[in-house]
Amino acid sequence: METRTCWQIQKAVVNALFLRELKTRFGSQKFGYFWAIMEPAAIIAVFWVMFGLSLRKTLPGIDYPMFLMTGMLPWQLFANITNRSMAAFEANRGLFNYRQVKPIDPLIARVFVEGLVYFTVFLLFMSLGKFLGFDAAIDDIFGLSLILAQLLFFSFSFGLLCAVIGTFSENYTKIIKIMLRPLFFSSGIFFTVATVPDKYKWLLLWNPILHFMELIRTYYFAAFQTQDASRIYTIFWTVGVSILALWLYSKLKNKIIAS
C-alpha cells in the first residue's frame, strides 16, 4: 500500500465522514431536507405573527420577517452544532478503531455539513423573501460572509469544547443544554440591543452570540447599524474558545480514543 501524508489521510477521513453525514442526516429520513427548511420557517412564522406588528415602527427600513430570518438561521447553526457535538465522540466511538480517524474529524465533517445546509437554506429564504415582496438586498456581502464564517468557526470551537468536557462530565452537558434555552431568548433573535433599556444592556452584552447577531444585521441591512456590539469582542471569544478547546482536545485526545 502506498504511504500518504497526514494531510492526505485527514482529508480522506473528513471527506468520507462528510459523505456519510450527508446521507445519515438526510438520506435515512426521507423528510430530512424538508425539516431543515421547515423548522426555522415555522419559528419565523410564529414570531412574525406575535411581534411583527408591534415592532414594525421600531425598525424603519427593515422588513420584520427578514430581520427574524437573519437571527433565526445563525442561531440554529450555532445551536445545532453545539447540540450535535456534545454526543459526537460517543456516537463515533466505533470509528476510533481505525487509527487514522481522530475524534475531531467527525466534528469537522459535521461543521461542513451544517455550513452547507444553512448556506442553502439562507439562499432559499432570501429568494422566498424577495418573492414575497420584502427587501432582501444584502448591504455588505463581503462583511456578511466574513462574520458568518467566524460564527461557523466559533460554533465549531464551542462544540469541540463541549464534546471534550462532555466526555468526562455528564453534568457539564446538562448545564449547556439548560443554558441554551435562555440563550435562545437573549441572543437578539427577535430584538435589537437598541430596544433594550439601558440598565439591562450591560448584562445582555456579555453574551457573544448577541454581538454576532447585531454584526450580522449590520452587514445585511443598509438601514441598520449596531450601536453596542463589538467585533473585537466576538474575535476575543472566538480566539479564546478555540485555543481552550484545541488545547484541551490535544491533552485528552488519546484518552478519548482509548476510553
Added chain:
Amino acid sequence: MIRLEKVTKYFQTKTGRKYIMKDVCLDIPSGVNIGILGLNGAGKSTLLKMVGGIDFPNSGKIESDMNLSWPLSLTGGFQGSLTGKENAKLICRLYSKTDKDVKRALDFIFEFSELGDYFAMPVKTYSSGMRARLGFAMSLAFDFDCYLIDEILSVGDKKFKKKCMSAFNDLTVKRCIMLVSHNTKVLKKMCNAGIVLENGELNYFEDMDNAVKYYQSQL
C-alpha cells in the same frame, strides 16, 4: 518489524494500578506470525490495540515500519445504526485513493462476506458471526503487511472458519498476522512465535509450541 521500547501500561483501578506491562522491550521481526496467549484480563487485546495505534502506553514507545491493519475484534469498528454496506463503504473510503478502488473493495467485501441480503441491513441486527464475516472481509479488501486479529476466528460457522483459514494460509506466505486466541490448536497451526502475558510480564517465545507449553503450565 514491531519494536516495543520500555513500554509500561497500567489501568487505574480503585485498589491501585493494575499493570499489564512493565518496562517491556521487545523486537518482533517482520514476517513472523505471532500468537498472543494469556488469561482473561491479562492485556491481550490492549497489547493488540497498542500495536494498532488505538490505545496508548502510559510510558514508552511502540514503533513499526509495517502497514498494520486495524485490530479486528468483535466489539469495535462498526456503527450499529448503519448498514453493513454503509459501514464498509466508509472504511473503503478511508483506505482508498480513488472511487474505483472504493468500488472494487466494496465488491470484494460483498463477495467474501457472503452476507447476501443482510449486507443492506443495519449492523446492529447482525449476529456475532455475521459481524466477524463483515469485519474479516473488510480487512482482506486491503493489502496490509500485518493483520491484527482479536479472537475473531472463534465465532462463525465451520464453513466460514475454513474460508478464513485458507485465506490466511494464502496470506501468511507474504504477510504476517498477530493473533489473540484461547484456541491453542489454531495458534499452533497459524503462528510460529508466541507471546504469553501474565502479571505485567511479557514472555516472548520464538517457538509457538513452547509458548503453549508455558501457558498451559500456568493454568
